[in-house]
Amino acid sequence: xxxxxxxxxxxxxxHLLSIEGLPRAVLHSILxxxxxxxxxxxxxxxxxxxxxxKSVFNLFFENSTRTxxxxxxxxxxxxxxxINLDIAKSSAAKGESLLDTIANLSAMHADxxxxxxxxxxxxxxxxxxxxxxxxxxxxxxxxxxHPTQGLxxxxxxxxxxxxxxxxxxxxxxxxxxxxxxxxxxxxLTTLGVPEIRAVGPKTLVPGDLKEMGVRVCHxxxxxxxxxxxxxxxxxxxxxxxxxxxxxxxEFFKNYGLxxxxxxxxKPDAIVMHPGPINRGVEIDSSVADxxxxxxxxxxxxxxxxxxxxxxxxxxxxx
Amino acid sequence: MKxxxxxxxxxxPASGRDEPGDLAIAAGxxxxxxxxxxxxxxxxxxxxxxxxxxxxxxxxAARLREPGHEHEGMLESEMAAAVAGGVTSLVCPPDTDxxxxxxxxxxxxxFRARNLxxxxxxxxxxxxxGLAGEVLTEMAELTEAGCVGFSQADVALxxxxxxxxxxxxxxxxxxxxxxxxxxxxxxxxxxxxGALATRLGLSGVPVIAETIALHTIFELMRVTGAxxxxxxxxxxxxxxxxxxxxxxxxxxxxxxxxxxLHLTDMDIGYFNAAMRLTPPLRQQRDRDAIRAALAxxxxxxxVSDHTPVDEDMKNLPFAExxxxxxxxxxxxxxxxxxxxxxxxxxxxxxxxxTSEPVRxxxxxxxxxxxxxxxxxxxxxxxVCVFDAKARWTVQPAALKSQGKHSPFAGYELPGRVKYTxxxxxVAYEAG
Numbered sequence: 185x186x187x188x189x190x191x192x193x194x195x196x197x198x199h200l201l202s203i204e205g206l207p208r209a210v211l212h213s214i215l216x217x218x219x220x221x222x223x224x225x226x227x228x229x230x231x232x233x234x235x236x237x238k239s240v241f242n243l244f245f246e247n248s249t250r251t252x253x254x255x256x257x258x259x260x261x262x263x264x265x266x267i268n269l270d271i272a273k274s275s276a277a278k279g280e281s282l283l284d285t286i287a288n289l290s291a292m293h294a295d296x297x298x299x300x301x302x303x304x305x306x307x308x309x310x311x312x313x314x315x316x317x318x319x320x321x322x323x324x325x326x327x328x329x330h331p332t333q334g335l336x337x338x339x340x341x342x343x344x345x346x347x348x349x350x351x352x353x354x355x356x357x358x359x360x361x362x363x364x365x366x367x368x369x370x371x372l373t374t375l376g377v378p379e380i381r382a383v384g385p386k387t388l389v390p391g392d393l394k395e396m397g398v399r400v401c402h403x404x405x406x407x408x409x410x411x412x413x414x415x416x417x418x419x420x421x422x423x424x425x426x427x428x429x430x431x432x433x434e435f436f437k438n439y440g441l442x443x444x445x446x447x448x449x450k451p452d453a454i455v456m457h458p459g460p461i462n463r464g465v466e467i468d469s470s471v472a473d474x475x476x477x478x479x480x481x482x483x484x485x486x487x488x489x490x491x492x493x494x495x496x497x498x499x500x501x502x
Numbered sequence: 503m504k505x506x507x508x509x510x511x512x513x514x515p516a517s518g519r520d521e522p523g524d525l526a527i528a529a530g531x532x533x534x535x536x537x538x539x540x541x542x543x544x545x546x547x548x549x550x551x552x553x554x555x556x557x558x559x560x561x562x563a564a565r566l567r568e569p570g571h572e573h574e575g576m577l578e579s580e581m582a583a584a585v586a587g588g589v590t591s592l593v594c595p596p597d598t599d600x601x602x603x604x605x606x607x608x609x610x611x612x613f614r615a616r617n618l619x620x621x622x623x624x625x626x627x628x629x630x631x632g633l634a635g636e637v638l639t640e641m642a643e644l645t646e647a648g649c650v651g652f653s654q655a656d657v658a659l660x661x662x663x664x665x666x667x668x669x670x671x672x673x674x675x676x677x678x679x680x681x682x683x684x685x686x687x688x689x690x691x692x693x694x695x696g697a698l699a700t701r702l703g704l705s706g707v708p709v710i711a712e713t714i715a716l717h718t719i720f721e722l723m724r725v726t727g728a729x730x731x732x733x734x735x736x737x738x739x740x741x742x743x744x745x746x747x748x749x750x751x752x753x754x755x756x757x758x759x760x761x762x763l764h765l766t767d768m769d770i771g772y773f774n775a776a777m778r779l780t781p782p783l784r785q786q787r788d789r790d791a792i793r794a795a796l797a798x799x800x801x802x803x804x805v806s807d808h809t810p811v812d813e814d815m816k817n818l819p820f821a822e823x824x825x826x827x828x829x830x831x832x833x834x835x836x837x838x839x840x841x842x843x844x845x846x847x848x849x850x851x852x853x854x855x856t857s858e859p860v861r862x863x864x865x866x867x868x869x870x871x872x873x874x875x876x877x878x879x880x881x882x883x884x885v886c887v888f889d890a891k892a893r894w895t896v897q898p899a900a901l902k903s904q905g906k907h908s909p910f911a912g913y914e915l916p917g918r919v920k921y922t923x924x925x926x927x928v929a930y931e932a933g
Contacts, residue, residue, distance in 0.1 A: 188772075189772055204701065281814065281817070281818070282817075282818065282819070283817050301819065303819035303820070303821050303822055304702055304703040304704055304773070304819070304820065304821065305702065305704075305772075305773030305819050305820045305821075306819040308772050308773045309773065309775075309817070309818070309819055313817075325703075325819075326703050326704075326819075326821070327703030327704075328702055328703030328704075329703070363703060366701070366703060392695065392696065392697070392700050392706075393700060395696070395697035395700055395701075396697075396700060396701060
């Protein structure tokens with residue numbers, strides 16, 4: 185098999201495309217670096233000059249305000265020039281192919297592409313076809329990966345729980361369609377979490393997920409019993425009724441996280457969510473706003489983690 | 503033109519011949535096999551010392567992309583690719599644009615192919631008009647125009663009632679229906695269901711997409727009496743069902759492609775679109791079952807599933823990339839590679855690409871049925887002369903086909919074609 189395209193021949197990270205296949209040391213190093221950036225975010229002048237003079241292009245082939253904004257803030261705090269391109273509404277709509285778009289933007293001397301795309305694997309195609317000095321960050325591709333979300337989730341867990349090797353983590357909801365779940369699962373297994381549970385109905389949590397090294401649970405209580413960390417996933421609108429699920433209401437009844445269900449987890453369990461949350465669909469407001477929720481700190485950590493990712497890959501050459 | 507091929511190693515799977523000898527050809531026909539009488543005056547003599555002399559290959563699935571996709575592979579380049587691969591007869595599926603659903607289209611294609619004077623072309627007619635799965639085509643007219651069977655190509659027929667009617671109608675006249683067993687709804691994914699598709703976040707095609715379709719086809723065969731050729735099986739479970747159906751005596755034959763014979767979904771690696779294929783690559787146990795079934799005869803024929811795809815249509819995210827790979831020039835080498843690895847010997851190996859596919863075609867070849875795919879006195883002189891020991895490295899850019907995408911790029915493969923004869927004339931000669 186060909187070499188992992190996100191590493192150079194010295195094993196250093198040059199793109200961030202997926203967490204799968206990254207060594208534990210690389211993950212810890214990014215999390216450590218993120219820790220140092222967290223203090224930058226508290227300073228009056230929230231900037232460091234690590235990416236001064238570099239151009240970061242946010243290429244969002246699929247809409248996302250939140251993720252794009254956090255990448256933009258992260259890049260600006262590293263002193264980069266940031267260009268936001270809403271491709272979904274421009275080139276692609278005019279029929280330009282993905283690689284033509286990339287070639288054109290490369291000609292504008294981009295140094296880094298932050299890519300979101302609706303198809304799994306699109307950032308790999310871009311990384312293969314852009315100039316060697318250009319770095320690619322996957323900001324979410326299809327169902328495949330959302331590695332910066334995975335890393336910020338790990339940062340959050342490490343912040344609250346310190347050690348990964350004695351944890352039980354439950355991921356609840358639409359796992360089969362979730363790039364966040366895949367990145368979390370790869371990160372958690374790499375970091376040595378002994379018990380990862382995937383919780384949801386069989387349509388959203390099919391049995392073959394076992395092959396990713398998780399325990400599949402179709403019962404919510406069994407799934408979160410004794411958990412240290414509960415990661416709730418967003419249920420996409422288009423899945424709320426149809427052949428996957430009959431209704432949002434029925435989903436909430438079975439799998440929505442309420443205070444009552446949360447009581448089955450460890451008393452100090454933390455509740456996470458990649459956002460944006462659907463109150464009353466996957467999570468009850470009292471839990472989302474409750475004392476075990478770390479949903480807002482996740483957002484704060486997300487900026488530091490994205491700064492760490494961008495500065496790490498920018499410092500390594502192909 | 504009188505041609506003498508001397509000192510070769512003759513391999514004729516149909517008769518089991520596997521021995522040194524000469525081959526004499528005159529007026530497009532084989533006049534003697536083995537010993538050639540001393541008074542045969544050849545106008546050209548080919549020295550085949552150290553080479554295998556075998557029947558020309560018969561490929562049951564090669565897309566030539568005409569009419570409609572001329573930019574992806576014109577008849578000329580793809581026919582050149584065929585003879586460069588030692589393929590002297592090819593069956594092409596009807597998924598052209600427009601589909602081969604009218605006699606005029608078939609006649610035009612046959613006419614254009616005849617003018618190129620290369621491999622014999624046997625089109626499959628569309629089973630339903632426009633492959634839309636609603637209205638039957640004029641099968642008798644299409645047969646007269648030269649179709650050797652009727653097929654839905656890769657377009658699954660969702661309506662079981664239409665499929666039943668199509669099988670009833672085809673069996674009335676003894677036509678073979680060629681079906682790729684795939685459920686119309688379960689088959690919508692882009693990679694085989696399994697660990698790899700799950701990890702990469704690619705939509706999966708489960709094995710039951712194939713087995714449910716097979717169960718349906720076999721039940722319909724039982725009530726209609728239709729003869730069916732199953733195209734490109736992909737799973738161990740599917741192979742097992744075919745084995746049972748054959749034991750029961752159903753008139754069924756089947757093929758697998760070189761891709762499924764050698765590759766698995768692990769070859770997709772990091773979203774390599776060269777591995778975007780239909781049917782999707784499955785797991786190792788499926789590949790093992792396919793390899794064993796081709797060796798024991800459960801699977802009748804090995805096909806190239808040649809599908810030239812334009813560069814622009816492959817340089818896309820995996821799911822959006824067009825399925826297919828070039829294959830005509832690799833068929834012989836990939837058959838030999840399998841034969842070596844499986845330990846089947848040259849006779850059985852070549853049977854899978856010569857006499858067995860002809861048997862699957864059956865009566866549809868008409869007067870050629872008795873001689874195609876074999877070395878037989880009085881038979882049409884379709885011959886492939888190759889060096890079984892020579893090894894070469896697949897460099898897609900160097901292929902004659904306009905399809906420059908191969909999952910086997912960079913592979914070192916055994917077997918190099920030296921001469922291809924079609925109806926007695928040298929259609930290809932290695933430079």
